[in-house]
Amino acid sequence: MRRAAGRRRPALAALAICPLLGIISGCGSTGLTPGPLQASLSRAFANLYVLQQTEQGNPRPSAPDLHSRASCQKGTPGTAQNGSGSWLCEVTYFVAGPAYPVIAKYNVDLQTDGCYAADGDGPTSVNGSPTITGPRYQQVTNPLWLIDGCFDVTG
Amino acid sequence: MTLAADGWPTFVEPVAAGRKGSGVLVVWRLELAKLSGQLQVRAIAAGCLAIPFLVVGGLNLQSSTPGDTPFGQWVHTSGFAIPMVILGFGGQWVLPVLTAVVAGDIFSAEDHFGTWKTILTRSRSRGELFGGKFLAAATFAVAAMIALTASDLVAGLLAGTQPVVGLTGQLVPAGHATGLVIASWASQLPPVLGFTALAVLLSVVSRSSVVGIGGPVLIALVLQVVTLVNLPVTAQLALLSTPFTAWHGFWAQPAFYGPFREGLVTCAGWFAACGVWSWLVFRRRTIGAA
Numbered sequence: 001m002r003r004a005a006g007r008r009r010p011a012l013a014a015l016a017i018c019p020l021l022g023i024i025s026g027c028g029s030t031g032l033t034p035g036p037l038q039a040s041l042s043r044a045f046a047n048l049y050v051l052q053q054t055e056q057g058n059p060r061p062s063a064p065d066l067h068s069r070a071s072c073q074k075g076t077p078g079t080a081q082n083g084s085g086s087w088l089c090e091v092t093y094f095v096a097g098p099a100y101p102v103i104a105k106y107n108v109d110l111q112t113d114g115c116y117a118a119d120g121d122g123p124t125s126v127n128g129s130p131t132i133t134g135p136r137y138q139q140v141t142n143p144l145w146l147i148d149g150c151f152d153v154t155g
Numbered sequence: 156m157t158l159a160a161d162g163w164p165t166f167v168e169p170v171a172a173g174r175k176g177s178g179v180l181v182v183w184r185l186e187l188a189k190l191s192g193q194l195q196v197r198a199i200a201a202g203c204l205a206i207p208f209l210v211v212g213g214l215n216l217q218s219s220t221p222g223d224t225p226f227g228q229w230v231h232t233s234g235f236a237i238p239m240v241i242l243g244f245g246g247q248w249v250l251p252v253l254t255a256v257v258a259g260d261i262f263s264a265e266d267h268f269g270t271w272k273t274i275l276t277r278s279r280s281r282g283e284l285f286g287g288k289f290l291a292a293a294t295f296a297v298a299a300m301i302a303l304t305a306s307d308l309v310a311g312l313l314a315g316t317q318p319v320v321g322l323t324g325q326l327v328p329a330g331h332a333t334g335l336v337i338a339s340w341a342s343q344l345p346p347v348l349g350f351t352a353l354a355v356l357l358s359v360v361s362r363s364s365v366v367g368i369g370g371p372v373l374i375a376l377v378l379q380v381v382t383l384v385n386l387p388v389t390a391q392l393a394l395l396s397t398p399f400t401a402w403h404g405f406w407a408q409p410a411f412y413g414p415f416r417e418g419l420v421t422c423a424g425w426f427a428a429c430g431v432w433s434w435l436v437f438r439r440r441t442i443g444a445a
Contacts, residue, residue, distance in 0.1 A: 031388045040323060043408070047324030083385040112382055112391060113400045113414075115225060115322070141232060143320065148225040150322045150403035153388050154413035 031153030032110060033082045034072045038089070040151040041118060042070040045091045045104065048143040055143070057135025061095065068093040072108065084112045102126075106147070114153040120145045178279050182287020183294070186261065190295060195256055203253075203302040207310035210241055215314075225322060225403065234314030235332040238307035239406075242339060246399045250343055251350040251375035253299050258292035258354035259367025262437070266362040271442045285437050289355055289430065296351045297344065304340035311336065323408040339402035342415055345422035346398040350375065352429035353395070359433040392417040395425050 046063040054060050072089040074081050087108040092101050104126050106118040120127025120142075127144040134140050190196045214221075214230050214237065221227040224243040229236035265271045274284065316329045327335065350371050358367030378396035391397055398418025404411040 029387060030385050030391075032385070040407070044322075044324030047326075047408075048320070051320070051324070051326065084383075112385060113397070113403065115400075115403055117223070141228060143324070146228050147324060148228070148322060149324065150225070150407055152404060152407075152411035152413050154392065154417060155411060 030083050030112070031114065031155075032084055032112070034074075036114075036151040036153075036155070037087065037108070037110065037116065038070040038072050040149050041072070041089055041106070041108070041116070041147065042068045042091055044118075044147050044149045045070065045144070046093065048147060049093065051143045052132065055134055055140050056132055066093040066095065067098075084110050086110075087116075089118065104144070113150070115148070115150040118147040118149070120147075178283035179286040179290065182279055182284055183290045186288055186291035187294065190257060190261075190291060196295070199253060199256060199299060200302060203299050204306045207238065207241060207303075207307040208313075211237055211310045211314050225406075226319070229320055232315075233317040233319035233332075234311040235316070235319040235327070235329070235336060237311045237314055238304075238336045239339065239402075241307060242343070242402065246343060247379050247396055248372070248375050250300075250347050250399070251354075251371050253303075254292070254296040254347050254351045255354040255368045255371040257295045258351040259358045259369075259371060260364045261288050261292050262355065262358040262433075263362050263364045263367045267364060275442060281438060285434055289352075289433075292351050292355055293348060296347050300340070300344055300347055304337060307340065308333070308336055321408060322403060322406040325408045327406070335405050338405050342402045342405070342418075343399060345419055345426075346395060349395050349398075349422040349425040349429075352426045352433070356429040356433040356436075359437050393421055395421065398422055 046066045046068040049066060049068070050061055050063050068091055070089050070091045072087045074083070074085065074087045087110055089106045089108050091104045091106065093104070094101055102123075104123065105121040106127070107121050108116050108118045110116040122128050127142070130142055130145045131139040132142040211234075218231075220230055221240055221244070224240055226236040226239040226243065230240055265274065275281070279287075312333075318326045318328045319332050321327045353374065354367055354371040357370040358364065361367060361370070375396060378394050382391065382394060382396055392414070397414070398421055401412075401415040401418045404414055
């Protein structure tokens with residue numbers, strides 16, 4: 001009798017856990033919203049743009065002066081704007097004064113832990129190729145081609 | 156014929172102060188001596204020391220970079236990226252395997268060899284045996300993590316000490332990067348100890364090393380799949396696998412420690428629950444009954 005009860009216990013536990021998971025997943029935020037993603041991506045882009053210019057032997061710009069900002073969207077505008085998966089982001093930055101914005105596009109694969117891989121999607125000269133040419137014609141990794149970043153999902 | 160109650164000879168155990176603690180230490184030392192003789196333990200120790208260098212060698216042989224993991228694209232640029240790629244790739248399932256091989260076997264091996272009766276007739280209580288064995292499993296986990304951290308760091312430093320790009324695109328200079336590598340690997344210790352307690356629990360409850368070692372590994376893999384689902388933050392943070400990724404925040408600018416702090420609570424909870432549960436099972440177990 002005891003044995004039978006012991007064997008039934010895992011099944012009961014599983015039955016109890018399933019609705020519990022359902023309730024948990026129904027409420028509460030995933031923390032994966034456009035706000036922190038945009039903040040993290042625009043900051044990372046500015047830092048890496050400075051690195052890219054330095055590696056190409058160009059004058060070193062200042063990251064805050066780029067006034068970069070990102071705008072991210074998941075799927076169509078009707079889609080719920082949160083959660084992991086594929087996001088489309090546009091980073092707008094200014095290298096030639098406030099009247100001349102430049103837009104760099106990224107396909108962002110966002111994971112549930114708040115880490116993302118942003119894959120450059122043009123313009124080609126900025127983030128379209130995996131390598132760039134340095135001042136002595138050497139090939140180095142293009143920092144803007146793939147941006148790995150993470151933000152705080154608990155904050 | 157009757158005997159007065161005080162007529163019976165009394166067999167009172169001479170309990171000296173601090174005896175219990177020293178008993179645990181005696182069992183702990185014995186268990187460590189047994190572990191150091193085991194083939195799988197020696198193999199893991201050798202692997203911990205050698206694998207980072209093999210990874211560095213392997214990466215040097217090819218020009219492509221490992222994708223799909225933070226720092227993957229920088230392995231040829233900076234040596235500091237290499238320990239982080241190893242952590243990003245393997246942390247969530249290699250580290251549970253590492254600790255489960257010992258913790259999942261340390262109790263059930265006595266069942267397997269039928270040696271409980273022998274060791275329980277020695278002058279050590281069940282509590283001392285349990286404490287000593289548990290402590291030995293935890294000691295092995297800590298030692299393996301220290302070895303792995305050290306060899307990873309050395310392998311990375313040998314590969315190159317150029318500044319590495321952090322997780323907000325910022326350049327992290329060598330000195331700070333060294334500290335972050337150590338901190339990131341140290342942050343794996345709480346979840347590893349959580350998995351140690353889980354492996355002990357499965358080992359005690361199932362009395363089988365297959366379950367004790369395979370169970371935590373399977374649970375780690377299942378949890379890794381579960382983390383792919385969009386769970387609310389609170390549910391995500393309660394999983395024992397989430398603290399393995401808390402180090403990401405160390406490399407951001409500004410750095411964030413929220414996931415690490417929450418992870419400490421999660422790991423402490425799992426550790427205590429598994430530890431207490433396995434003690435309750437072990438304490439009441441009938442050993443030697445036909």
